[in-house]
Amino acid sequence: MVKTAVRPPARRSSKRLPHKNASGIIPRFVVQAVKADAEVERFKTSAAARRFLSRILEENGWAKVVVASDAARFLPKTRGIESLEPADPAVCARADAGLVAAGFGIAATGTLVHLDTGDRDRIAWTLPPVCLCFLRAGSIVPELEDIVDRMAGHLRRGQKPGFAQVSLVTGPSRTADIEAELTLGVHGPGRLIILLYGP
Amino acid sequence: MGLDMNRRIDPHLKRVLQTFSRNWEAKRAAAFQGLDFEDLREHLAEVRDEALDDLEGLLERFEANARRRGSVVLRAATGAEANALVRDILRDHGGRVLVKTKTMVSEETGLNRFLSKAGMRPRETDLGEWIVQLAGAAPTHMVMPAIHLTREGVARIFREALGQEVDPAIPALVQTARRELRREIFEARVGLTGANALIAENGSVMLVTNEGNGRLVTTVPPVHVVLASIDKVVGTMREALLLLKVLTRNATGQPISSYVSFLAGPHREKQYIILLDNHRRDALKDDRFREMLRCIKCSACLNVCPVYQVVGGERFAHVYMGGIGSLLTAWIHGLERSRPLADLCLVCHRCEEVCATKIGIADLVRSLRERLVSKRGAEVWKDAVFNRLMGRQDMFQTAARIGRFLRPGLARKDGSARPLPFPLKKYDRFRSLPAPARRSFTKLFERSSGREAPETKTKEVVLFTGCLVEHFYPEVGLAAVKVLRRMGYRVRPAPARCCGFPSANAGFGSAARKIFSELVPLLTGDSPVITLCPTCTIMLGRLGPELLGTDKAGRFGGRVIAFSQFLKTQRLKVLTRLKRSRPLQPSITYHDSCHHGFVLKAGGDSREILQTVLGIRIKEMDRPEACCGFAGSYAVSYPEVSEALLGDKLEAIKTTGADVVALDCPGCLLQIRGGCLKAGLKVEVRHTAELLAERLAG
16 A cells, blocks of 8 residues: 655654664564554663754754643753643644653554543644654553553542543554545644654 | 345445455454464453443443543433434533544434534544545445545545545645644534443543544543443453454454543543443343344454445445344344345355454344344245245245246256346346256156166265255266265265255245254254255254254254265275376366355365365465355345356456366356356356266266
């Protein structure tokens, strides 16, 4: 099937992906995520990832960035970046990119897992055309079943009025509804860039 | 009744659906690599059954947990009630626009139509559903509703419905959809989704999408409405993950979809969860049909359905599509509405191979037909043939004798029947029908026995030839006798009677029971009962005994075995006696009959027998297991579907360049030989028994 992205992709990082983890779940995660059309960039430290982020924002002219609450610490202190809070959907829809962080990665399917208590962070994940996601390599587990108790616990938390959500995100938004031809970026982002950092 | 008789097949739609199915098959196989599908679906079937067993308890727990989080849980007994609830919610929140993700339940209740009449604007956000909504058309496929449209067609729809000129290129079309739908989503105050699962242990809702519209619809508008049927409830997170594991792989061949969300509680202003019954509790009380409630709406069954791929979802659906659709429709929308679907089903059993929860769809469709006949009556001609005529076996045999008597006027030189007169032309437009044989198999066997040496063999087999061999293809029966005798068996033909399957399949349960119960005493003994037709095999071996439900019939059923499968048990010395040194000249391809391949699972046996004994390699055709379109009276009820399937089969045979098509079913023999004759295709069609017998000297 021919794949067509809604926006043309920018120049990718030329770093090779190191295979440090002996068990191989990190390479497995990377392979699966790429299969699902995500882009994965690998870094030794979060600082290196943040430097890359600075560069990629500048190179693409992504000046307006919606920042999820748990990703604020990853925002580079660069001039020219307007960081938006994920509040007004209409405003955030006009942003260039969303900056988010995932709680876990699932190696078997290249999936990002985020556990929310508020619903606003989803705006950062979903509305802008590009999603930049920080993921600590140490938080990757082999299978979804490995964190089922964490997921269930999060949803059960408090047993009082409130909102809880577990989201599993694998690759960018996609459809093959027209002529069974795959297109990325229909409702959600057309690009999902995973910044995988740490040992 | 014969409403669809003159419907035409859309070749473009057929091509699109068949291509989609092939791609899906490959993706699905890759997605299940390293996993045991049989094991997974066995487990999932258990999980679904347990949930159905404890439905009320689970629903109560779900409700309690959802309420604790602040969700409003509402119960709707009927579709109309559910629709009214949604309308009231829209009114309460001062909204006119409702944005929706794809949910079959809302189609089941006719929500869109209802809301539009009430002056509201329901808007689909799933791309395919939205396109189809703009076009005012019905969806063609459960997962890919607009798959039948070309990009130019979509551009045209956008031009007419949106007043926008869009470049008929897919990226531009998708970009337009993204823009338009976001506008709607931002305007809406209420978003409605279905649920792929309702998780009782925490009151959360699982949503599975690829496009991300589920996320938008549950993030942007401040109010979220969940419309879900009660059978969606599962106990735990673990069970939901098991369902997820099978669902995405089976539905689209993806290890996981792009977005899976577990939502608990109101994300902003309010969350309403409407639990819809709509006759599901009634279905649950029915011991026979409750199995269908295991369905997780993956639509894998559609992707293997030969009929669906020919006619599409507009025809093979009321709301729910396919064989499973007929079952759900019978309960949700009423027995009468399920009839066209139940009739369109081939009962070929393919769907059962891929069903995520092991629902015995084919047998259930047959049971549904029985219910339809007993509660609503049957078509006059079907009643005449399958009930009144076949129910009286003596009358049936007399009719056959009359047919033989009239043969000189009916037959052409090549053994085929003269073309049918107008207005019956459509029934043999695409295949020549056979004329009755000059003499029945029974008669020919009696005559030949006189010339045989006195029987010294001690081992006996009973040969049940079935109606088609008895009256039309006695040479197949004689060939089987020759082979069996050469293997050292004494052959006793069963009395020439129908097995009862045509009556059972058409829904005439009492006629089938009568025919079968009359047959059982005639087949007493210990000898194996060898059959030449896989349909007879199923009827004698399983279906008949099930209909009668007696122990004796069950024991008798254990003796029944198909010809090729019997030969497979006779290895070593007995088989090599059949081997000849003369090499076989013609190239042979093999056609897997639906019953022989999917129910008896004997395709491998037949190939092995042919290859071993004849010393050849089968030249495989493309999709040898594709249905030829015979399916008994199906070819009479739906000649256009039968013709389309036969056309594909003949094409596949032609492409192999083989001289001979081997098969194990007289019904397929009739269809394929008749098709070859009509198409001028110079290919011999032979039953396995004939090919083996031809190799024996004398």
